[in-house]
Amino acid sequence: MALLQISEPGMSTDPHEHRLAAGIDLGTTNSLVATVRSGVAETLPDGKGRHILPSVVHYGPDGVLVGHDAKRRAALDPLNTIASVKRLMGRGIDDLKTLDGHVPYDFVPGEGGVPRIRTARGEVTPMEVSAEILRALRARAEESLGGELSGAVITVPAYFDDAQRQATKDAAALAGINVFRLLNEPTAAAIAYGLDKGQEGVIAVYDLGGGTFDISILRLSKGVFQVLATGGDSALGGDDFDRAIAEWIMQEAGIAGDTDHGRMRQLMMDACAAKEALTDSDETELRIRMAGDQVWNGCMTCEQMNCLIDPLINKTLASCRRALRDAGVTADEVLEVIMVGGSTRVPRVRERVGAFFGREPHVDIDPDRVVAIGAALQADVLAGNKPDEEMLLLDVIPLSLGIETMGGLVEHIIPRNTTIPVSRAQEFTTFKDGQTAMALHVVQGERDLVDHNRSLARFTLRDIPPMVAGAARIRVTFQVDADGLLNVTAVEQTSGAQAGVEVKPSYGLSDSEIEHMLRDSMSHAHEDMEARRLREQQVEADRVIEALDAALAADGDALLAADEREAIGRARDDLVAVRGDPDPEAIRKAIRAVEKASEGFVARRMDASIRKAMAGHKVEEFQ
Amino acid sequence: MDLDFSRNHFELMGLPVAFDIDRAALDEAYRQLQGKLHPDRYAQAGDQERRLAMQGSAWVNEAYATLKDDTRRARYLLTLHGVAFDEERDTADDPAFLMEQMELREALEEAPAEADPLGRLDSLSADINARRQGLSDQLSESLDAGRLDEAKALVLKMRFYDKLRDEARRTAERLEDELP
Numbered sequence: 001m002a003l004l005q006i007s008e009p010g011m012s013t014d015p016h017e018h019r020l021a022a023g024i025d026l027g028t029t030n031s032l033v034a035t036v037r038s039g040v041a042e043t044l045p046d047g048k049g050r051h052i053l054p055s056v057v058h059y060g061p062d063g064v065l066v067g068h069d070a071k072r073r074a075a076l077d078p079l080n081t082i083a084s085v086k087r088l089m090g091r092g093i094d095d096l097k098t099l100d101g102h103v104p105y106d107f108v109p110g111e112g113g114v115p116r117i118r119t120a121r122g123e124v125t126p127m128e129v130s131a132e133i134l135r136a137l138r139a140r141a142e143e144s145l146g147g148e149l150s151g152a153v154i155t156v157p158a159y160f161d162d163a164q165r166q167a168t169k170d171a172a173a174l175a176g177i178n179v180f181r182l183l184n185e186p187t188a189a190a191i192a193y194g195l196d197k198g199q200e201g202v203i204a205v206y207d208l209g210g211g212t213f214d215i216s217i218l219r220l221s222k223g224v225f226q227v228l229a230t231g232g233d234s235a236l237g238g239d240d241f242d243r244a245i246a247e248w249i250m251q252e253a254g255i256a257g258d259t260d261h262g263r264m265r266q267l268m269m270d271a272c273a274a275k276e277a278l279t280d281s282d283e284t285e286l287r288i289r290m291a292g293d294q295v296w297n298g299c300m301t302c303e304q305m306n307c308l309i310d311p312l313i314n315k316t317l318a319s320c321r322r323a324l325r326d327a328g329v330t331a332d333e334v335l336e337v338i339m340v341g342g343s344t345r346v347p348r349v350r351e352r353v354g355a356f357f358g359r360e361p362h363v364d365i366d367p368d369r370v371v372a373i374g375a376a377l378q379a380d381v382l383a384g385n386k387p388d389e390e391m392l393l394l395d396v397i398p399l400s401l402g403i404e405t406m407g408g409l410v411e412h413i414i415p416r417n418t419t420i421p422v423s424r425a426q427e428f429t430t431f432k433d434g435q436t437a438m439a440l441h442v443v444q445g446e447r448d449l450v451d452h453n454r455s456l457a458r459f460t461l462r463d464i465p466p467m468v469a470g471a472a473r474i475r476v477t478f479q480v481d482a483d484g485l486l487n488v489t490a491v492e493q494t495s496g497a498q499a500g501v502e503v504k505p506s507y508g509l510s511d512s513e514i515e516h517m518l519r520d521s522m523s524h525a526h527e528d529m530e531a532r533r534l535r536e537q538q539v540e541a542d543r544v545i546e547a548l549d550a551a552l553a554a555d556g557d558a559l560l561a562a563d564e565r566e567a568i569g570r571a572r573d574d575l576v577a578v579r580g581d582p583d584p585e586a587i588r589k590a591i592r593a594v595e596k597a598s599e600g601f602v603a604r605r606m607d608a609s610i611r612k613a614m615a616g617h618k619v620e621e622f623q
Numbered sequence: 624m625d626l627d628f629s630r631n632h633f634e635l636m637g638l639p640v641a642f643d644i645d646r647a648a649l650d651e652a653y654r655q656l657q658g659k660l661h662p663d664r665y666a667q668a669g670d671q672e673r674r675l676a677m678q679g680s681a682w683v684n685e686a687y688a689t690l691k692d693d694t695r696r697a698r699y700l701l702t703l704h705g706v707a708f709d710e711e712r713d714t715a716d717d718p719a720f721l722m723e724q725m726e727l728r729e730a731l732e733e734a735p736a737e738a739d740p741l742g743r744l745d746s747l748s749a750d751i752n753a754r755r756q757g758l759s760d761q762l763s764e765s766l767d768a769g770r771l772d773e774a775k776a777l778v779l780k781m782r783f784y785d786k787l788r789d790e791a792r793r794t795a796e797r798l799e800d801e802l803p
Contacts, residue, residue, distance in 0.1 A: 019667075180666050224654050318799045325792060382666035392658055418688070421662060423681040481677055482662045544669040595671040602672050606660065606679055607627045613655045614637040 019150040021180070021383035022141040023188070023375025026130065026154055026168065028086040028237060029210030029342065031055045032369060033137040034376035035145060036385070041192070041376040043369045044144045052368065053140075056083045057132045059119035066136040075269070078261040079106050080120045084239060085133075087211050088115065088126035089171070090164030127167050131174035138177055150539075151178035153379040155371050157212040158184035159232035159398050161444045162456050162486050169483070176532070180382040182483040185209075186216035187225060187393055188374030189340040192365055194220050201335035202228070202327075206353050206361065207371075208316065209341035211237040215320045217327040217334070223390035228327035229417045230398050231319045236312065238275075238343030244308040245271035245300070253288055253296040263291075278302050279345055306348045313352050320356060326417050337361040342368050394419055397480055399454075404441035408450045413478050416446065423479045427493070430474075434466040440476065442486065461490045461499040474499060530584070537587040541579045544591055548572055548598060551605060559604045571597040626679050631703055632686035642700055642766040644690060653687045693759045694781045697766065697774065706771050715779045724783050727751065731790055740798055748791045755784035 023034045023041070030052045034043040043051045050068065058070035058081045065073065074081045082105065092113040106118040116123040134154075142149055154177070156168050165182055172179045186205035194203075200220055207214040214232040218225055246267045250257070259267070270288055277284035278300070286298040324331060339361045343349060353361055365373065381389045396417045402410040403426075414424050428438065438461045445453030464472055473493040480486050490499035548568070556565060575590040633640040636652040658664070660679040665672050689695045698708065715721060730747055737743040758781050765774040 181663065221650075222654065224657070321799060322796055325795070382663060384667045390658070392654075392661055393663065394657060394661070419684045421677045421681040422684055423678070479677070479681070482680075540669075543667060547668045547672065591669070595669055599671060603626055603675060606672075606675055609659045610626075610635070610656060610679070613659045614635075614652065 018385055019383040020142075020145045020147050021376075021379035021385070022138075022145075022149055022152045023183075023372050023377070023379045024134065024137055024152050024154045024177075025185070025188075025369075025372035025375060026086065026133065026156075026171075027055055027209055027371075028084050028212060028239070029055055030368065031133050031137060032372035033141050034369070034372035035141060036376050036380040041373045041380075043372050044140055046140055053133065053136060054083075055086065055133050056081060057085070057129050058082075059121040059124065061120050064121065064132055066132050075262055075265050078265050079118075082117060082119070082124075082129045084211055085126050085129040087235065089130065090161065090167035091115070091126075127171040127174060130168070130171035134172055134175035134177055138175060149177065150383055151180040151379070153181050153183050153188075153375040153382065154179055155183050155185045155188050155375050157207070157209075157232065157234055158186050158214045158216050158227075158230040158395075159212065159234045160484070161234070161399055161454050162401075162484065163444075163454065164234065165484050169485070179483075180379055182485075183375055183378055183393070184214070184216065184227070184230065184395055185371045186214050186230070186338075186340065187218070187227060187395060188371045188378065189338055189365075190216075190218050190220070190225055190374065191377050191391070191393075192370045192374035193336075193338050193362065194225065202329055202333050203336040203338060204320070204323075204334045204357060205338045205340060206316070206320070206344065207232075207340035208343040208349060209237050210239050210343065211235070213237060213316050213319065215316070215323045217323050217329060224392045224394065226394045227396045227419075228329065229323045229325075230396055231323040231326070232398075233315065233319060236315060238341070238346075239268075240312055241275055241309050241343065241346065242268050242271040244312065245274055245305060248300075248304070248308055249274075249286060249288060249298070252298055253290065255288075255290070274300050275305065275346065278305050279347055302348075309346070309348060310352075313349060317352065317356050320353075331357050334359070338370075339363050340367050340370055395482070395484070396420060397422065397484055399444045400446055401442065401444055401456075401478060401480070401486060402453070404443060404450045410443055410445075410448060410450055410453060414480060420480050420484060421482050423477060425475050425477045428474045428476060429470050430464065430467065430472045431469050433469050435469070435472070436464045436466055437462045438464065438474065440488070442478075442488070456486065459488050459501050461501060463497060463499050464492055465495045465497050467494075533584040534582060534587075537584040537591070538579060541575055541587050541591055544594055545572065545575060545579075548594065551598075551601070555601075555605050555608065559608065560601055564601065568594070568597045568601060626675060626682070628682060632689050632699060635683070635686050636690060638690070640700070640703065642693075642697055642763050644696065646691070649687070649690055653683065656683045693762070694778060694785055697762050697778045697781070700766060701771060701775055701778065704771055706775050708775075713775075713779055715776065715783060717776075717780075720780060720783075724787070727787055728790070731787065731794060734794060735798060741795060744791055744795050744798070748788065751784055751787050751791060755781060755788070758784065 021035065025032045032043045032051060032053065034041055045051045046053070053067040054071040056067065056070040056074065058065040058073040058077065060073070060077070060080060070081055074083060093107065093109045093115045108116045108118050108123055114125050116125055117129070138149060154168060154172055156165055168182060169179055186207050189205050189207065190203060202217065202219050205216045205218065212232065212234050213236045214230065216230040217228045219228055249267060249271060266289065270286065274284050274286060283299055283301040286300055288296040288298070290296050334357050337353065337357045337359060339350065339353070344363070344367050350361060350363070378393070380386060381391055397414060397420050398416060400412045400416040401414040402412040405411045413426055414422055430438065440459040440461065441450070442456045442459060443450055443453040444456050447453050461474060461476070464474060471494070474490055475493050476488060476490045478486060478488055488501050490501055491497070492499055552568070560568070571594040575594050578586050578590045581587060631640070635656070636649055638644060638648060638652070657680060660676055660683055662673055662676045662680055665676040689699050702708070734740050734743045734747060758777055762774055762777045762781070765777060
């Protein structure tokens with residue numbers, strides 16, 4: 001610890017150690033982890049040289065299996081083998097009806113709208129299933145890098161709503177991963193391509209994965225990736241191709257619609273195999289096992305398959321049109337089209353996307369790995385390993401945020417494709433004398449009626465000072481952070497009273513539920529919760545001290561009076577003193593004290609950096 | 624403790640306080656500021672700095688969104704000059720203009736029933752944009768000449784076109800969703 005630095009300004013801080021960081025592509029069908037080593041981003045293989053980890057978890061009597069081993073159990077033990085769990089993230093039990101058939105598990109309605117799946121190892125939530133996958137990827141990264149990960153960038157479909165993003169972040173917390181950032185998959189792909197080629201101009205990223213479709217329109221300029229618009233469908237992907245093909249096979253072979261789970265799984269696999277066979281041949285033989293020992297032999301042509309999948313591709317192209325319109329660009333203005341996701345291997349998809357944009361799409365980087373590679377590049381930057389990197393991502397909110405008003409209508413507060421982070425305030429008033437509480441229902445989506453949008457959460461504002469009806473002016477601020485997650489605060493304007501905001505997520509876990517699950521998973525992994533807390537606070541303490549020392553060395557002289565500097569120095573020294581204590585709470589308090597002492601300094605530095613950024617821009621005069 | 628939010632959006636972006644704007648300079652200033660303030664630049668900093676960075680970054684986003692749209696820019700400029708807007712009561716009261724608005728709105732409503740609905744919507748949108756641009760040019764003159772009341776009336780009219788433009792877009796989206 002550089003204790004003396006505070007009294008020796010101008011001395012540079014220690015060259016900071018290289019932090020281990022990873023990019024994780026948490027996919028519907030497959031997941032990958034990648035990292036930057038010696039300046040090159042690469043996906044990491046398992047012990048057997050396999051890069052792809054199937055996003056499948058098997059809950060058996062002897063333990064939990066993840067990946068290839070779990071996938072092998074799918075046909076034999078379908079109810080205990082959870083695949084495509086990404087489709088369930090941030091969804092409620094009511095949504096499962098629309099996903100009927102895609103996810104043939106045994107559901108138990110849970111508290112707070114979160115569905116639970118009954119398995120041989122008890123009930124699990126989608127977040128816990130995802131956490132198993134993330135844990136396996138984290139272990140792979142730490143083994144291969146030989147150390148503890150300082151954090152990771154996890155990718156999500158650009159079209160994910162707040163609940164789906166929050167569910168992903170919760171899964172990461174359960175897996176003990178520090179999330180630097182949730183990154184949109186198409187943006188990650190653009191990074192992987194953009195940095196390689198130093199492109200400038202408008203690009204479209206067409207991402208068709210196993211279960212989700214995303215289209216993003218970005219403008220690349222001088223290392224800045226500005227997302228202009230994004231759109232898509234969080235429940236449309238290659239699995240739907242398989243499903244359409246499976247239904248065709250069932251019809252041809254005369255298999256009844258109410259066939260059992262295991263056989264359905266087998267049919268989906270046969271359909272997927274047929275789809276893959278048709279990527280480089282015009283027709284393929286089908287051998288389908290029927291009830292008993294019978295086998296049905298058939299044949300499928302490329303043309304037949306194209307007819308089945310064309311309506312699905314049409315849906316994706318409608319989203320493309322919408323995204324272009326939102327971005328305010330035409331298809332001609334798009335300079336490059338990048339293809340992402342395993343489903344873009346289907347020749348028909350490439351053909352139709354190429355025709356839509358009027359140019360041959362890029363497929364140079366493996367469409368299965370490109371997202372993880374981009375995430376790894378971004379993780380490396382966010383870990384602070386590339387201090388001179390100019391790369392910056394400016395992302396947007398994919399779906400409008402609104403609140404319920406009279407008559408079940410929605411009033412939009414933040415329209416879709418607004419650049420994040422964003423903060424918008426709205427004023428409300430009371431309608432009864434002496435009213436001290438008020439409820440807000442926040443929804444996400446584009447439709448006019450509340451019922452047609454996704455319910456995100458219900459917020460209850462309390463502690464409003466009692467006044468006559470209409471006199472209170474409650475200013476509610478909706479803030480969406482760089483991860484696309486919403487936060488709501490409220491202040492009564494006339495009295496300045498902070499209203500308490502209680503959140504009840506519609507489809508999420510409460511903090512106490514996460515805590516509880518974390519405890520369970522810790523005891524499961526023989527890790528001690530307290531030890532983990534302590535470690536977290538120590539890491540945070542080191543981070544705060546390092547950042548403060550660097551800030552003081554750079555700007556302490558210019559921006560601080562002697563007494564201010566002394567106060568900051570005292571708080572810092574106190575933190576250094578308790579950092580080694582075994583009490584996480586004491587460290588947390590010392591960190592807060594440092595933050596409190598230095599808050600004015602931090603704000604002044606940021607203001608100074610704004611002024612510096614604008615220094616070259618001063619125009620003749622301000623009126 | 625907060626950042627110094629006292630600068631107006633033009634000052635923040637290093638631009639002269641005027642309606643006509645150098646779009647390239649605005650874009651460049653925006654990128655520069657986000658380069659300094661975006662929360663990703665503070666991924667390894669303490670909670671407090673990250674919170675401030677988020678506020679600062681949101682502020683810059685708001686300034687950029689306000690300045691790059693001509694209706695919002697004009698309205699903001701008028702507010703800086705002390706012209707007040709009343710969301711409830713302010714509206715356009717020119718009968719000829721309101722009649723034109725009604726006709727355009729009817730045309731939009733009827734578009735889905737036309738032979739080539741999307742083509743019809745495209746040409747209506749082009750018409751709306753052209754009329755809107757005409758107002759924007761007038762607005763520039765009024766503001767330059769300091770005729771603030773006239774400028775306010777023009778801003779109110781432009782908002783009618785903004786709404787029509789949104790309506791045209793939503794109608795097109797609905798039609799596309801219904802395509803086979």
